[in-house]
Amino acid sequence: xxxxxxxxxxxxxxxxxxxxxxxxxxxxxxxxxxxxxxxxxxxxxxxxxxxxxxxxxxxxxxxxxxxxxxxxxxxxxxxxxxxxxxxxxxxxxxxxxxxxxxxxxxxxxxxxxxxxxxxxxxxxxxxxxxxxxxxxxxxxxxxxxxxxxxxxxxxxxxxxxxxxxxxxxxxxxxxxxxxxxxxxxxxxxxxxxxxxxxxxxxxxxxxxxxxxxxxxxxxxxxxxxxxxxxxxxxxxxxxxxxxxxxxxxxxxxxxxxxx
Amino acid sequence: xxxxxxxxxxxxxxxxxxxxxxxxxxxxxxxxxxxxxxxxxxxxxxxxxxxxxxxxxxxxxxxxxxxxxxxxxxxxxxxxxxxxxxxxxxxxxxxxxxxxxxxxxxxxxxxxxxxxxxxxxxxxxxxxxxxxxxxxxxxxxxxxxxxxxxxxxxxxxxxxxxxxxxxxxxxxxxxxxxxxxxxxxxxxxxxxxxxxxxxxxxxxxxxxxxxxxxxxxxxxxxxxxxxxxxxxxxxxxxxxxxxxxxxxxxxxxxxxxx
Amino acid sequence: xxxxxxxxxxxxxxxxxxxxxxxxxxxxxxxxxxxxxxxxxxxxxxxxxxxxxxxxxxxxxxxxxxxxxxxxxxxxxxxxxxxxxxxxxxxxxxxxxxxxxxxxxxxxxxxxxxxxxxxxxxxxxxxxxxxxxxxxxxxxxxxxxxxxxxxxxxxxxxxxxxxxxxxxxxxxxxxxxxxxxxxxxxxxxxxxxxxxxxxxxxxxxxxxxxxxxxxxxxxxxxxxxxxxxxxxxxxxxxxxxxxxxxxxxxxxx
Numbered sequence: 001x002x003x004x005x006x007x008x009x010x011x012x013x014x015x016x017x018x019x020x021x022x023x024x025x026x027x028x029x030x031x032x033x034x035x036x037x038x039x040x041x042x043x044x045x046x047x048x049x050x051x052x053x054x055x056x057x058x059x060x061x062x063x064x065x066x067x068x069x070x071x072x073x074x075x076x077x078x079x080x081x082x083x084x085x086x087x088x089x090x091x092x093x094x095x096x097x098x099x100x101x102x103x104x105x106x107x108x109x110x111x112x113x114x115x116x117x118x119x120x121x122x123x124x125x126x127x128x129x130x131x132x133x134x135x136x137x138x139x140x141x142x143x144x145x146x147x148x149x150x151x152x153x154x155x156x157x158x159x160x161x162x163x164x165x166x167x168x169x170x171x172x173x174x175x176x177x178x179x180x181x182x183x184x185x186x187x188x189x190x191x192x193x194x195x196x197x198x199x200x201x202x203x204x205x206x207x208x209x210x211x212x213x214x215x216x217x218x219x220x221x222x223x224x225x226x227x228x229x230x231x232x233x234x235x236x237x238x239x240x241x242x243x244x245x246x247x248x249x250x251x252x253x254x255x256x257x258x259x
Numbered sequence: 260x261x262x263x264x265x266x267x268x269x270x271x272x273x274x275x276x277x278x279x280x281x282x283x284x285x286x287x288x289x290x291x292x293x294x295x296x297x298x299x300x301x302x303x304x305x306x307x308x309x310x311x312x313x314x315x316x317x318x319x320x321x322x323x324x325x326x327x328x329x330x331x332x333x334x335x336x337x338x339x340x341x342x343x344x345x346x347x348x349x350x351x352x353x354x355x356x357x358x359x360x361x362x363x364x365x366x367x368x369x370x371x372x373x374x375x376x377x378x379x380x381x382x383x384x385x386x387x388x389x390x391x392x393x394x395x396x397x398x399x400x401x402x403x404x405x406x407x408x409x410x411x412x413x414x415x416x417x418x419x420x421x422x423x424x425x426x427x428x429x430x431x432x433x434x435x436x437x438x439x440x441x442x443x444x445x446x447x448x449x450x451x452x453x454x455x456x457x458x459x460x461x462x463x464x465x466x467x468x469x470x471x472x473x474x475x476x477x478x479x480x481x482x483x484x485x486x487x488x489x490x491x492x493x494x495x496x497x498x499x500x501x502x503x504x505x506x507x508x509x510x511x512x513x514x515x516x517x
Numbered sequence: 518x519x520x521x522x523x524x525x526x527x528x529x530x531x532x533x534x535x536x537x538x539x540x541x542x543x544x545x546x547x548x549x550x551x552x553x554x555x556x557x558x559x560x561x562x563x564x565x566x567x568x569x570x571x572x573x574x575x576x577x578x579x580x581x582x583x584x585x586x587x588x589x590x591x592x593x594x595x596x597x598x599x600x601x602x603x604x605x606x607x608x609x610x611x612x613x614x615x616x617x618x619x620x621x622x623x624x625x626x627x628x629x630x631x632x633x634x635x636x637x638x639x640x641x642x643x644x645x646x647x648x649x650x651x652x653x654x655x656x657x658x659x660x661x662x663x664x665x666x667x668x669x670x671x672x673x674x675x676x677x678x679x680x681x682x683x684x685x686x687x688x689x690x691x692x693x694x695x696x697x698x699x700x701x702x703x704x705x706x707x708x709x710x711x712x713x714x715x716x717x718x719x720x721x722x723x724x725x726x727x728x729x730x731x732x733x734x735x736x737x738x739x740x741x742x743x744x745x746x747x748x749x750x751x752x753x754x755x756x757x758x759x760x761x762x763x764x765x766x767x768x769x770x
Contacts, residue, residue: 055409055413056412057409057412074412075409075412075413076412076413076415077413077414077415079413080413080414081409081410081413083406083409083410085406088404088406088407089406089407089410090410091407091410091411091425091428092508093428093431093505093506093508094505102411102414102416103414103415106411106414106415106416106417106420107415134505134508136508150414151413151414154414154415156413264602264606267603267606267607268606268609268610270607271606271607271608271609271610271611272610272611274607275610275611291629291630292630348525348529349528349529349532350529351529352526352529352530352533353529353530353533355747356743356744356747357743358746359701359704359742359743359744359745359746359747359750360739360742360743360746361701361704361705361708361709361742362705363621363705363708363709363712363720364708364712364720364723364738364739364742366712367712367723367724367726367727367735368549368735368739370727371548371549371727371732372545372549372550443617443619446617446619447619447620447621447705450619450621450622451619451621451709454621454622454624454625454713455712455713462621462622465622465625466625468625469625469626469628469629474629477625477626477629478626480622481618481622481623481626484617484618484619484622485614485615485617485618486614487617488616488617488618489613489614489617492617
C-alpha cells in the first residue's frame with residue numbers, strides 16, 4: 001500500500017483583476033496507505049483544491065503531491081475521485097451497469113472480469129436490482145451509490161472523496177456513511193475524505209486533519225482518531241473529541257470573520 | 260386520452276380549412292386568395308401530370324446534397340471550435356458577423372460564383388445549414404461538463420476515449436438541435452435560390468405561378484411546402500427518438516424554438 | 518469587454534480580411550468578389566451621396582414596424598396557446614403548418630395580395646416574427662413549473678394574479694430568447710421582400726447589384742446586413758441581460 005504524500009504544497013491562483021490569491025500555503029502531510037484520512041475545515045479553506053492536486057487535476061504552484069516516490073502530475077485510475085455533483089459525474093446516457101463498467105472498459109478488461117466486478121460492487125452498494133436504470137431515474141442517494149460502485153469496480157488504490165454525501169438528506173446520509181465505512185473496512189482502500197461536518201469526520205475517520213481558514217490555508221492539527229468501535233455519539237470520548245475540534249473550527253471561523 | 264387529443268388536432272385542422280374557405284368567398288377575392296377546394300384540385304392535377312414529382316424531386320435532391328455537405332463540415336468545424344480555444348478565438352468573430360447575413364441575401368453571390376445551375380443551389384443550402392450547425396456543435400462540444408471529463412480521467416480514460424465516449428455523447432443533444440434548425444434553414448435556402456434563378460423546384464413553381472397568374476398553383480406550392488416541412492420534421496423527430504433516445508436524456512428542455 | 522478580448526477579435530477580423538483580399542482577383546474574379554478596400558471606398562461614397570441613408574432608413578423602417586407588430590401579436594397569441602392543453606392542441610396545426618413555410622415562400626402571395634407597396638413588407642416581417650414569438654411564448658407559458666402555480670394558489674392568488682405574477686415571470690426567459698430569434702427572422706423577411714419587390718432597401722441593394730453589374734454594391738449590402746444584424750443582436754442581448762438577470766438564473770443559463 002502506497003502512502004499519499006504532500007510536500008510543501010503551495011497553490012496560487014491568478015485573480016481576475018490581476019495578481020494572485022494564495023489558497024494553500026506550504027502543506028506537508030502524509031496519508032498512510034489503508035487509512036481513512038479526513039480533511040476538515042470551514043468552507044472556502046481550500047480542501048477541494050488539495051484534493052484536486054492529489055487527483056492530478058491541478059498542479060501545485062510549488063511543492064508536489066506523490067504516491068511514495070512517484071510524483072502525481074495527472075489523473076489516473078489509481079486515484080479515483082467521488083464527486084459531490086453526482087448529477088454531472090455520472091454519464092447520463094449510460095445505465096447503472098454501463099456506468100459501473102466504464103473504468104473496466106477503459107482498462108480493456110475481459111467481459112468475464114467486468115461481469116464479476118460489476119456484480120460484486122452493485123451488490124455491495126445494494127443496487128443489483130437497478131442495473132438497467134438510467135441516472136435520471138435514480139434518487140440522489142442511489143446516484144451516489146452508483147458512483148461509489150463505479151469507482152470501486154475499477155479497483156483504485158486511493159479514493160478521493162469531495163463531500164460526497166453533503167447534498168443528501170439526513171437519513172440517506174446516515175445510511176450511506178455507515179455502509180461506506182463497512183465498504184472501506186472490507187476493501188481496505190486508502191480514503192482521502194473532505195468534509196466540513198465534524199460529526200461525520202469522527203464517525204468515519206482514522207485520521208483527521210483540521211485546516212485553517214483560507215486564504216493561505218495550512219494544516220492546523222492532525223488528530224489520530226482511535227475511538228472505540230462502533231463509533232457512537234453517546235460515547236464520552238467521542239463527545240470530548242467533538243468539542244475539541246469544534247473549538248478549533250470556531251477559532252478559525254472567528255479569525256476569518258475578523259479579517 | 261390520446262384519441263381525444265388527436266380528434267382536437269383533426270378538428271382544428273378542419274376548422275382552419277373551413278375558415279380559409281369561407282373567408283375566400285366572403286372577405287377576400289377568390290382570384291387572389293384561392294379557396295381550398297381549388298387548391299386541392301390543382302394539387303391533384305399536377306400530381307397526375309408528373310409536375311409535382313418533378314419539382315419536389317428537384318428541391319429534395321438539392322436539399323439532401325447541400326444538407327449533408329453542410330452537416331459534415333459544420334459538425335467538423337464546430338467540433339474543432341469547441342475543442343480548441345485558438346480555433347474559437349479565430350473563427351468566432353467572423354462567424355458571428357456572417358451569421359447575420361441571411362441565406363436569402365447570399366443567393367445573388369452564389370449565382371455569380373457558380374452560375375445558374377445546380378452549383379449555386381448547393382452553395383446556398385450549404386451556407387444555410389453550416390452556420391447553425393457550427394454554432395450548436397461548438398456549444399455542445401465546448402460545454403461538456405468538466406467534471407464529467409475528470410470523472411472519466413479518474414477511471415483511466417485516454418484522450419481518444421474522452422473524446423468519443425464523453426464529449427460526443429454529451430454534445431449530441433446540441434448537435435441534434437443544430438441539425439433540426441439547419442433543416443429549416445435549408446428549406447429556406449432552397450426556396451430562395453429557386454425563386455430567384457431556377458427552372459424547376461418548389462420555389463420555382465411558386466414564383467412561376469405568380470408570374471403566369473396561376474394563383475391556385477401558387478397556393479398549391481405553398482401548401483406543398485408546408486406539408487413537406489411538417490413531414491420531414493416529424494420524420495426526423497421520430498428517427499431521433501427511436502435511434503438516439505438515450506443520448507437525448509442529458510437535455511431536458513428545448514429552449515429556443517425556431 | 519477587456520483589452521485582450523478586443524485585441525483577439527481584431528486579430529481575427531484582420532485575418533479574415535486578409536484572406537478575403539488574397540482570394541479576390543486570384544481564386545475569385547474581382548467582378549464577383551471585389552477587394553476589401555474598394556468595397557470600403559464604395560461604402561464611403563454611398564454615405565456621401567446619401568444613397569446609403571436611403572437604403573438603411575427604408576429597411577430600418579420596415580423592420581421596426583414589422584418586428585414590433587409581429588412580436589406583440591405573437592406574444593398575445595403565444596400566451597393564449599400556451600395557457601391550456603386545449604388551446605395548444607387547437608392552435609398547433611395551423612402554427613406547425615405555417616412555421617414550416619419559410620417567409621421567402623410567402624413573398625409571391627404577399628405581392629399578389631398587397632402589391633409591391635410598404636404594407637406587404639410590413640405584413641411579411643410581422644408574419645415571420647409572429648410565428649417565432651408564438652412558439653417561444655407558448656413554450657415558456659406551458660413550461661411554468663406546476664409547483665409554482667400550486668404555491669401561489671396556496672397563498673390565495675386568483676387566476677389573474679397567478680398569470681401575471683407566476684406564469685409571466687416564469688415564461689420571461691423563453692420570451693426573451695424568442696425576441697432574439699424573431700429578430701433574425703425579421704431580417705430574413707426584410708431581405709427577401711426587398712430583393713423581390715422593392716425600389717430601395719438593403720435587400721434591393723444586393724439584388725440590384727447583379728442587374729447593374731456592380732459587385733461593390735452587393736458587398737456593401739453584406740457588410741450592412743452583418744453589421745446591423747450583429748449590432749441589433751448584441752444590443753438585444755445586453756438589454757435582455759439587464760432585464761432578466763434574476764429570471765435567467767431560474768432556467769440555469
